[in-house]
Amino acid sequence: MELFDVYSLFDVVPVKASGCRIWDDKGSCYLDLYGGHAVISIGHSHPAYIEALTEQVNKIGFYSNSVVNPLQQELAGKLGDISGYGDYTLFLDNSGAESNENAVKLASFHTGKDRVIAFRKSFHGRTSGAVALTDNPAIVSPFNSHHKVSFCELGDLAAVEKELSGGDVAAVIIEGIQGCGGINIPSDGFLRALSDLCGRYSAVLILDEVQSGYGRTGKFFAHQWAGIRPGIITMGKGIANGFPCGGILISPEFKAVKGMLGTTFGGNYLAMAAALSVLDVISGENLLQNAREIGEHIMNSIPKDFRIKEVRGRGLMIGLEFNTEIASIRKSLLYDRHIFTGVAGKNMIRLLPPLCLSKEEADAFLNAFKEVLS
Ligand code: PLP
Numbered sequence: 001m002e003l004f005d006v007y008s009l010f011d012v013v014p015v016k017a018s019g020c021r022i023w024d025d026k027g028s029c030y031l032d033l034y035g036g037h038a039v040i041s042i043g044h045s046h047p048a049y050i051e052a053l054t055e056q057v058n059k060i061g062f063y064s065n066s067v068v069n070p071l072q073q074e075l076a077g078k079l080g081d082i083s084g085y086g087d088y089t090l091f092l093d094n095s096g097a098e099s100n101e102n103a104v105k106l107a108s109f110h111t112g113k114d115r116v117i118a119f120r121k122s123f124h125g126r127t128s129g130a131v132a133l134t135d136n137p138a139i140v141s142p143f144n145s146h147h148k149v150s151f152c153e154l155g156d157l158a159a160v161e162k163e164l165s166g167g168d169v170a171a172v173i174i175e176g177i178q179g180c181g182g183i184n185i186p187s188d189g190f191l192r193a194l195s196d197l198c199g200r201y202s203a204v205l206i207l208d209e210v211q212s213g214y215g216r217t218g219k220f221f222a223h224q225w226a227g228i229r230p231g232i233i234t235m236g237k238g239i240a241n242g243f244p245c246g247g248i249l250i251s252p253e254f255k256a257v258k259g260m261l262g263t264t265f266g267g268n269y270l271a272m273a274a275a276l277s278v279l280d281v282i283s284g285e286n287l288l289q290n291a292r293e294i295g296e297h298i299m300n301s302i303p304k305d306f307r308i309k310e311v312r313g314r315g316l317m318i319g320l321e322f323n324t325e326i327a328s329i330r331k332s333l334l335y336d337r338h339i340f341t342g343v344a345g346k347n348m349i350r351l352l353p354p355l356c357l358s359k360e361e362a363d364a365f366l367n368a369f370k371e372v373l374s
Helices: 048-058 070-083 094-112 127-131 157-166 189-199 270-284 287-301 327-335 359-373
Strands: 014-018 019-022 030-031 087-094 115-120 148-152 169-175 202-207 234-237 244-250 308-314 317-322 340-345 346-351
Touching: 019 270, 019 327, 030 359, 048 270, 070 087, 070 270, 087 094, 094 127, 094 169, 094 202, 094 234, 094 244, 094 359, 148 340, 157 189, 169 189, 189 202, 287 308, 287 317, 287 359, 327 359
Parallel strands: 115 148, 115 169, 169 202, 202 234
Antiparallel strands: 014 019, 019 030, 087 244, 234 244, 308 317, 317 346, 340 346
């Protein structure tokens, strides 16, 4: 049987990884500045993470989701402490898209309304509801487009208020920083005004922190730079450093009703062991501060070059926007310099390295980048 061929893949077969480094089957070592779409938060194969998962595999040979799983409570406690959202509740699922689906569904249950506002250039996932919230016609099927979603320009408050004023909007969903759409950062003022507007029109503000959360921008969640407290926060990617896991944080005004949300694998034992170890390493190794400092160092040290239009980002979520297409630069970084990077569109190199990236590793990238540009 062949694989359903929907991914463009680089011809590299990783067999081993550690920290920010990956080795392929030919013994070549690569620097990873992409972390599998922002999934690797604490570094590849972190010893504490491997130990936690191994211990859990050995401990548990059964699976049940109709009994108490103390690891979930432990995670909720630790996550509440580290994120500053101890008064919120946690629902666990399996991915970013599922988290956004659950958030929108919960907002609709809560408000009794059925419309959602999303933003131009947004990306919220590939499942039917999540892709309907995504501004990319190429990946939205006729079935998905039946959802009631209106798109506004990022930053256009008047357009948002016009949509909200009909009184039928359940939720406004926004990424802490737009990732796939090109590292577009909503201003702190815009986020604050959006939060106020949602309050005024009784719509739920959903912050999609799937890519921008979990310490990536130097705060636990990107929206915390603006000092707002959304109704629902969605998570995925870095939450368990590569083990599939997602979740939503829900503000205290939401009332849980039995059966309202559910999933077979959400909060499973291995995912919880992985997620607990991620939080321990994030706080034990001060990774938020590292993300802030190394991110600033990279952004301040990108060489001046006529092809580079803008460098933008926060912490270790960085976009290098070019006036020209970047495919050849990215290929040269990978095949000639052995450095993994990501993209957003055709003109942007997107950096989403593990949060433990060292200054030496950042400098190795900066030197290679300078050489590739010259
Ligand atoms: N939301 C954002 C902001 C994302 O960047 C992504 C994935 O790239 C998703 C949601 C979907 O996450 P998943 O692929 O885990 O479903």
